[in-house]
Amino acid sequence: MHELGAAVDLFKVVEKEARKNGLKKVSKVRVKLGEASGIKDDFLRHSFVDHIFPGSMAEGAELEIIEEKVNIVCKDCGARIDISKDDPSKCLACGGSSLEVTGGKDFCVDSIEGE
Ligand SMILES: [Zn+2]
Ligand SMILES: [Zn+2]
Numbered sequence: 227m228h229e230l231g232a233a234v235d236l237f238k239v240v241e242k243e244a245r246k247n248g249l250k251k252v253s254k255v256r257v258k259l260g261e262a263s264g265i266k267d268d269f270l271r272h273s274f275v276d277h278i279f280p281g282s283m284a285e286g287a288e289l290e291i292i293e294e295k296v297n298i299v300c301k302d303c304g305a306r307i308d309i310s311k312d313d314p315s316k317c318l319a320c321g322g323s324s325l326e327v328t329g330g331k332d333f334c335v336d337s338i339e340g341e
Pocket of ligand 2: 300301302304305317318320322
């Protein structure tokens with residue numbers, strides 16, 4: 227077993243969407259992946275391209291991963307913290323430590339294309 231369980235579940239959504247839209251073949255799958263979801267994009271890609279797509283209605287489909295950045299907001303003053311640059315343990319604007327993660331947790335199908 228090499229594939230990600232979460233990717234298998236997500237693919238069920240893809241198949242459902244495809245059926246709903248009358249598609250027989252899926253040529254492109256766009257997935258939204260949050261930085262804070264805990265899922266590695268290369269493992270996700272491997273799961274889809276090497277294990278899930280082959281033999282399915284998305285055989286040979288293109289996978290596009292849209293990375294969603296983590297968004298941390300200070301609950302005290304509303305400032306945003308950029309975790310790629312700043313220390314995420316406290317607010318740089320007011321020094322407060324009640325921080326809230328408001329984005330980057332998504333793992334979902336953004337859209338699909340096919341015919
Ligand atoms: Zn594998
Ligand atoms: Zn603050």
